[in-house]
Amino acid sequence: MTLLYEFPPTRSNRAKWALEELGIDFEAENIDLMQGEQNTESYRSIQPLGVVPALKTNDYLMYESIAIVLQLIDENPEKALAPKPGSPERALYYQWCLFAAGELDPAIMLVFDKTMRPLEAMRPTGAQHDPNLAEKGRRDFAERATIISDALADRDYLLGDQFSGADIVVGHSCIMATVTGLLDDFPTLQTYRDRLKQRPASQRVYS
Ligand SMILES: N[C@@H](CCC(=O)N[C@@H](CS)C(=O)NCC(=O)O)C(=O)O
Numbered sequence: 001m002t003l004l005y006e007f008p009p010t011r012s013n014r015a016k017w018a019l020e021e022l023g024i025d026f027e028a029e030n031i032d033l034m035q036g037e038q039n040t041e042s043y044r045s046i047q048p049l050g051v052v053p054a055l056k057t058n059d060y061l062m063y064e065s066i067a068i069v070l071q072l073i074d075e076n077p078e079k080a081l082a083p084k085p086g087s088p089e090r091a092l093y094y095q096w097c098l099f100a101a102g103e104l105d106p107a108i109m110l111v112f113d114k115t116m117r118p119l120e121a122m123r124p125t126g127a128q129h130d131p132n133l134a135e136k137g138r139r140d141f142a143e144r145a146t147i148i149s150d151a152l153a154d155r156d157y158l159l160g161d162q163f164s165g166a167d168i169v170v171g172h173s174c175i176m177a178t179v180t181g182l183l184d185d186f187p188t189l190q191t192y193r194d195r196l197k198q199r200p201a202s203q204r205v206y207s
Contacts, residue, residue, distance in 0.1 A: 002026040012053035014065040020201035096166040104173040110137030171196040
């Protein structure tokens with residue numbers, strides 16, 4: 001049995017999208033972040049920071065949305081969603097997945113937290129909207145979005161003609177960035193996002 005702890009459309013959608021692309025049978029348990037279900041003792045025993053997603057399988061329990069995507073893809077090599085380990089393409093695959101984790105998500109979350117996030121759902125520390133910090137997030141995102149736009153100038157997907165897990169990871173960032181208008185000045189990323197949203201698997205996740 002594979003169980004995803006989720007709260008759509010948050011970063012749990014990355015894991016769900018990978019499950020759908022790979023055709024893995026799974027069940028989902030909703031952890032309602034607005035109701036504080038992430039902070040119950042039982043959920044904290046699954047994900048100690050009280051964030052989604054987490055994934056439980058017959059063999060392991062893990063968290064971190066991007067790590068879950070990478071693990072699921074590695075478990076299903078016949079689906080060819082990742083280049084061969086050690087290949088030049090694999091270098092780019094790692095690069096873009098970690099670029100999303102370290103560069104895109106923090107900027108997107110800064111803008112969301114400091115402009116849109118419902119305050120009652122925020123954690124006690126720093127739970128304030130703040131236009132200056134939101135502006136920093138917008139600047140940070142724009143610099144990074146330019147880099148991805150340039151990378152996509154001559155290709156449909158981050159690694160070339162072939163869709164991969166890197167597109168799930170970065171594609172989710174692009175989809176979430178749309179919510180706060182962060183893609184407005186990036187037509188290449190809008191086209192990329194729309195291309196990804198045409199995939200049946202992503203439609204099952206983001207509809
Ligand atoms: N690095 C983690 C971040 C997970 C994360 O922060 N998830 C957010 C939703 S996107 C969450 O659960 N927040 C709940 C909270 O902060 O109370 C991952 O990618 O899985």
